[in-house]
Amino acid sequence: MKFERAAVIGAGAMGSGIAQVLSQAGLEVVLKDVKDEFVERGLKNIKRMYDSRVKKEVLTQAEADYLFGQIRGATSYDEIGEPDIVIEAALEEIDVKLDIFKTLDLVCPARTILATNTSALSISEIAAVTKRPEKVIGMHFFNPAQTMKLVEVIPGVKTSDETVNHAMNLSRDLMRKIPIKVKECPGFLVNRLLFPYMNEALFALQEGADPQQIDQMLVDFGLPMGPFTLFDMTGIDICTHVVNFLYGEYGARFQPSPLLDKMVKANCLGQKTGKGFYLHEQGEVPKKGEAKKVNPQLQEFIKEANAEAKTPRSSRKVDAYRIMLPMFNEALYALQEEVVVPADVDVGMEWGCGIKRGLLTLAEEKGLDWCLTEMLTYHRELGERFRPSWYLKKLVRAGINDFSQLEPEPVGVR
Template sequence: MVVSGWAPQAFRQTMEAGPKPIVIAIDGLCLGGGLEIAVACAGRVCSPRSRLGLPELAIGIIPGMGGTQRLPRLVGVRKGVEMMLHSQQVGGEEAGRIGLVDEVVEGGQVVGAAKRMALEIAAGRRARLETVLRTDRLEPLGKAMVAVKEARARVAGGHVRHPELCLDAIIAGVEQGGMAGLLKEKELFDLSLTLDTHKALVHMFFAQRDTKRVKGVTDVGLVPRQMRKVAVVGGGFMGSGICAALLLAGIEVLLKEIDQHCLEAGLGRIRANLQGMVKKGKLKQLQAEQLMAHVTGTLDYNTFGSVDMVIEAALENVVLKQKIFADLEMACRPDCILATNTSAIDIDLVGRDTQAQDRIIGAHFFSPAHLMPLLEIVRGQRTSKQVVVDTLSLSQQIKKTPIVVGNCTGFAVNRVYFPYYTSACFLLDMGLSPYQIDKALSETFGMPFGPFRLMDFNGADVGLNVSKHMAGAFADRMITSNLFPLLNKAGRLGVKTGKGFYKISKGYKSPPDPEAASIIEQSRRAAGYLRPGDKPPKLTDQDIIEMIYFPVVNEGCRVIAEGIVDKPSDLDVASVMGMAFPRYRGGLIFWADLLGAKHVCSRLDEFANRFRPAEGFFRPCAYLRDCAASGRKLGAGTGARSRL
């Protein structure tokens, strides 16, 4: 909300020191520039339902209309730092307690209370204070400096710069006074506007909202039908998570399992999911118990005629899924949506033997389904637009960000990301340590964890299954590795069996497991890239990052060219919300465009020429080469032909 030519002194003379005292009435959201105006007023009145905060850091900038100076002068430096660095919003009652507002009244009374306060100030019955000059609510200098120092220690050395700029502005005001702080804030705000982080986060802000708009689907006037009752087939790890997500949205759930033992286990998993949220403070115990009352278990399809939608979450087996969908066609209403949670199997193949292909759709949740924010909606060749619109509406009900994609092996997310694991396995077989690779991806690039720790979380059994599908569909650019088969044979499936690349019992900070060394050595011998006495290639962290992520970009370019996604920015959202790509980098395609298609293309050619066993894997696709030659951004493409 900062305009060109913004002048802190002129703003102060108008708002804080003008001829008439200004008191602001707040009844709802008061964020960003709105709050910066509010804290410059002579007084503030809000309702309990109000939400106040300075979320600018969430889009890569710092507050630029005095927020870094005035907020700490009302709530103290420690609380002000906390609110700004975490883009934290406070409710009306808390705003009153911490001193952010002067009065909290019911919504219908805020204007009247604000008028009375303004008249009292004008008449001299209440002190008129200029926030930027106040020091009465600031901690003593020593304590204020400690609060900023502690915050700086948390953000220093990270992958983004703007939090430190925010702290620089705050400390300038604490040390030199509010007016000097305003001038420093303007300087640092202007600097934050130039950062790639700001461009990336703004891009993600709009890209995430654009996923709900699909050309030719959401713009043709279709009205979504409400999903009141949904059946889930399969109560395993994924199915139970889907059930929990539905229950949390107030949707009645029918859980089907093959026998009583499996059914009880599935209900137990749902209960455990909800209890996990209770422990984290996201649910109250009574709420969890009430939600469990809305799930019904069954061993047959007799009551499926009452559901609006079925989500099949059985094993990744085509024959099994085809049998289930044949049964569902017989048991469900003719208008019931039939969804499969498959992560890689062709949607059209799943429903091939039914007469219900127009209402069959892919609903690919990410694990754990009740926590992960992404839902990949896969449209088959004959899936109706109405069913897509209905499923998009469901995604909003259960608070998921959807991306609608066309049908192909792996769809968008798994297809684009299969090179991630392929390249990681190739580097391991070339002699690099899996822990060196993970360190480059996490500490240097900013992923929450690298590919091998992620394998431990997802399970080597899932990796083996997905790799088989990908190898069958994209044999021309696959690199064969024995790593997944060896891990499965040894029972090292990660979290599922308690054995992986890391010592599972230690959690996210778990150290490497020395027992994995023999599997790694067997995989290397089977690959045969290194002869006895050979040393691994010398690669920097940046080399590792580019060797792993540029093939992912390359596959993303193929997906864009084939029209698998509605728009390139959908891949950015999918990479951030489905594969934990750093949000502050703007997503996969946006990040590649910051580097430039020419750089990505030339490096892939370099890798292809240097590592001949993987030449086909690294070679740039036609779309990427065309962008590199023409200077066009990868994210400017709309696809050669749409699958949507």
């Protein structure tokens, strides 16, 4: 399939980034939102992205002008033409997305692939309101879409292999991204693995650990930033929503720390409100290595959380492995459900979260039997968050310590 024309629905943070990447990939793009002012804001954003590419000498001014000129704003479906693919990046509300897909199904040619950039909604449910579920797919970009390389390509139950291949090829060959195929499940791959880790950092805090020390510990371990810096950047309200959603879907091992609700109620949402785990000058992005001030309210939240519910404590000093093990264990749950092939766990966590050494590779270095013993010890002390997956037990019993033995050829397309 040749991709020449695309439409993007929603001209917000993600939609404008995706439209920029599509235009730089050589496609004509229609960027649609509900009001002129939103379209204008999206186009302005894209112009800024192109200006910065000129400044960095990635593109000449003439090239940037040409590529920017390939994007047209629209507020009506009459203006979206005959796209080869539509990528929807509107509000994360199921009714909004169902309406959009019903309309797209009516106005687009039968050959058009309809993709959604949803973070968590069901691809299969969205596909079911169209007469072409085989051509509906999830393409989950990461923020900012114009720079983050990873795309999770998520087929719904009726999506055809052909559509999957087209979405993979478009992402890899034209958009120059790194796509991985992920079976539809709550949180897909990256968020599903990230949140048990984020949550465990909160429980460590409740046991008296210091947020700066935990952040530093994880940076020393090889992550681009620690969990509390990430909480503050992402927004504690958004993280609370995600972890509650995953808890609802997967149960006990995602039980959220009560600290989150306390922080949301106190409007300590991270950078956007000037205080979260740290204090921030309003809107300022922390610079690497910059000394941070811990929010003095944090101790009060911890005290209240601990007084309300007695959470078990570990007899051991918190280390990086305690925080990382729930992420690793969730990867094993995902592998046991065949959500991805093993090689794509490392690809996803590298390009989605910056874990350069590879999550499964790190576990192999320590030994899977070591990981299992640790999980069982923490499970006895701290409960269900550390229940090891049966897949981990199976691998250890089989004496397997090398994931490449399970999947000799990486299937993830680079």
